[in-house]
Amino acid sequence: EAQVTQNPRYLITVTGKKLTVTCSQNMNHEYMSWYRQDPGLGLRQIYYSMNVEVTDKGDVPEGYKVSRKEKRNFPLILESPSPNQTSLYFCASRFEGTGVGSSYNEQFFGPGTRLTVL
Amino acid sequence: DAKTTQPNSMESNEEEPVHLPCNHSTISGTDYIHWYRQLPSQGPEYVIHGLTSNVNNRMASLAIAEDRKSSTLILHRATLRDAAVYYCILTGGDIIQGAQKLVFGQGTRLTINP
Numbered sequence: 001e002a003q004v005t006q007n008p009r010y011l012i013t014v015t016g017k018k019l020t021v022t023c024s025q026n027m028n029h030e031y032m033s034w035y036r037q038d039p040g041l042g043l044r045q046i047y048y049s050m051n052v053e054v055t056d057k058g059d060v061p062e063g064y065k066v067s068r069k070e071k072r073n074f075p076l077i078l079e080s081p082s083p084n085q086t087s088l089y090f091c092a093s094r095f096e097g098t099g100v101g102s103s104y105n106e107q108f109f110g111p112g113t114r115l116t117v118l
Numbered sequence: 119d120a121k122t123t124q125p126n127s128m129e130s131n132e133e134e135p136v137h138l139p140c141n142h143s144t145i146s147g148t149d150y151i152h153w154y155r156q157l158p159s160q161g162p163e164y165v166i167h168g169l170t171s172n173v174n175n176r177m178a179s180l181a182i183a184e185d186r187k188s189s190t191l192i193l194h195r196a197t198l199r200d201a202a203v204y205y206c207i208l209t210g211g212d213i214i215q216g217a218q219k220l221v222f223g224q225g226t227r228l229t230i231n232p
Contacts, residue, residue: 004161033219043162043222058219090161092220107154107220109161 004110023091030096032074140206
């Protein structure tokens with residue numbers, strides 16, 4: 001089954017304790033992305049990756065790191081979590097069409113990771 | 119990014135058609151219109167997309183106005199499982215793919231009554 005998986009699904013941690021949220025997709029997609037969802041603010045993009053070893057900042061990258069060493073995995077790293085990073089996080093992937101006009105590519109989202117930083 | 123406007127909420131009855139409107143008066147000629155939905159406690163899922171012509175798939179239909187300044191997502195026969203937040207999103211078709219992203223607004227919260 002084609003899917004995007006995230007782990008853990010729920011996490012409660014304390015300020016300053018480094019954590020990693022994993023994301024994996026089995027569709028051989030080039031493009032992967034992380035979003036956070038907060039009440040009243042909707043979903044906002046944190047980082048994205050066009051392919052292995054190619055990453056770039058989204059709209060709200062502060063306090064986050066990512067890496068893309070393998071095509072299927074795109075972990076989100078919080079080096080020193082703070083309470084304002086308490087949120088619902090979604091990983092997504094899509095096929096990266098070549099050239100212009102391929103923005104129709106369907107984006108697949110993971111089930112979400114609910115993070116609470118105390 | 120071109121902006122979309124959707125009603126905050128809508129309500130319908132099970133087994134009836136639902137028409138979800140979206141206004142995008144500043145849409146450019148190369149912008150695609152996408153619809154995603156987010157069911158409770160789940161990640162967003164793709165529903166349908168289009169550029170100029172009306173589109174149909176197994177989930178829904180997308181009706182695009184001739185001037186492209188508005189569109190309507192049509193659920194032909196709503197079920198309880200269709201209760202979700204529906205997002206209308208534009209992406210620029212003239213932007214190199216890597217810069218493409220989905221910009222989610224507040225969407226329309228659809229309630230389906232049994």
